[in-house]
Amino acid sequence: MSAIEVSHLTKEYHLGSIQGLKQTLLNTGARLMGKQVPERPLFKALDDVSFSIDQGEVVGIIGHNGAGKSTLLKMLAKISTPTKGTIKVKGRIAPLIEVGAGFVPDFTGRENVYLNGSILGMSKKEIDKKFDEIVDFAEMAEFIDTPVKRYSSGMQVKLAFAVATSIESEILIVDEVLAVGDLAFQQKCIERMECLIKLEGRTVIIVGHNIRQLQRICSRVILLDHGQVSRDGSPGEVCGVFYREAQERNIARHADTNLEGEVTPQQGSGMIRVKKIELLNDEGKPLDGTGLHEPLTVRVTFDCEKPLDRPEIVVGLHTSDFVHVLSVSNTLSDIRPNFEPGTHQVTCRLSDIPLRPFSYSLRLAFLDQYRQMLWYAENIRPVLITPGRFDITKMPEAGLVDVPTTWLFSGTEDIS
């Protein structure tokens, strides 16, 4: 049974600012006189979007900025009206479009809980019943009678999240609210969301940019692109497509810029100038990346002005959200030559890349023998790790690194 049914949903906006009273009157006058009035151009925020969501499904909606995610949520929450198409919703909707909308700074926490609760559609009795739970969850018992304007922003968000998630509704619409508060509270929020989803079997629609989180929570992901549904399927598959597209754009962006020529460091002492960074295969041909468990060679050409004694050179890969998944250094191998002033080349061969297929970015650092930073840059260029000789569909969905493994089964009759 479908809880939400969206068919041929289209939303158009006029570009440009809204016209003032004078212009509107003039235009109306001109139209009455039978003259042509220049129409403001239309922008399709959503273009013929159709999908249906079954009861109990947890659907993530992803897409780059401006793909129409928030517009879609606004339609679902009835805040905005579609230009064309229909939305059928079964059951009560709780929109957590933005936690804390309608918090009044002058009110105490307690007053705001009641106010926000009733704005979100809870009755006073319901709030009474849940009040202690809300305050407990937000860890705000001490401050509940203090005006919200004296709260820190983290405290406000915590309280708002606690109120918003205590609504009993069949359908929850969530927009980027999971990343609130400090790490410990974030963990709590995610647990709460998962509890709502898994135990109470609610239908949930989540919009977000934290793809990793969505991939974890959702049972299905819809990818929006320029107002249209471009993918709709299992989280692993759709998120993969999304990452790949982001990566392709990234590569396209880098293609004409800094692959050749000098690399600008984010931090540099001026002693070293990096002329060129190349990714090569074993035959010395340039690459965009390599396959899982295959080698990759990074060749750096640099200039130094003064003699460079026993420098430490770090080559690393990080994800798009700057998780440094791999770092290697010449110090570990204890190969630390001295460099005279002039142009030098250093080649680092990573003989077996253990990273799961994905797009990563390159980082590079030069440190002197006392570990003072001489040159540092990250996000230098994308490095694409492909499945190579492995079958991607046989890989587990989660995990960042892959190490060679040996499996041993006992008690099974048929070991070939």
Next chain:
Amino acid sequence: MLTLVKNLIDYRELMVTLAWKNIALRYKQAYLGIAWAIIKPVTLMLIFTLVKSFVGIESGDIPYPILVFAALMPWTFFQESASEGVNSVVGNTALIKKIYFPREILPITSVITKLVELGINFLILAGLMLWYEMLPSIYMLWVPLIILYTVLAALTVSFVGAAINVYFRDVGAALPVLLSLLMYASPVIYPLQLVKDKLIVQQAVGEWSNTLYTLYTLNPLAGIIDAFQSVVLRSAPPDLNAMIPGAIMIVILLPLSYLYFKHAESYFADVI
């Protein structure tokens, strides 16, 4: 209209909470608190009484201060609920953009908020009546009906004004001017009897007199203020003749105003 009633019932708790928010918010950090609600009509009453001592306005056998206070009560209520109502949608942008609820809740809540302040003014009225040794009469029973009528008049302005204000903020800016004009076109400073004498009895502008009087009473406030004074102070029933033209206008305009509001409502979040 049916959906309006249903929404009112479904969302009554939200309206109560929002009204409580409006009131609590206004007086939260004010030392005088809710007393501010009575300061405006009382001040105006004092000013008008002072002015009256220069220009001389015929107030009949009723002391002028209490007569003008009884006019100022429904007037202030109307004026403030209309201007709050018109600004209620634009003033709650954060809510409009984030959460769905029937938007008519906002203007209606503004009017409800003002009802509370009107209630407080009744205490002052009672005090004045004690001072002038006036007794309430059975005709006081009309008061709730007169207030209801004032509420409807304020809503007629609020719905259409609030909706247009989303598109053109001109409305919000023009409204105070229009309302202060309307005050002089309503029997606030002078009693309605004065207009009636001039036009009906003396036929001051010749054959146009009766038409002009009807035009004057098209302003619902003319009937409202006079009726309020009659039932409270004069121990007399309201003058229905003065109320009918205004009432007919409200009966026609209120549904139109509401329909326009509902029509514009679906684009509030996009435009605001």
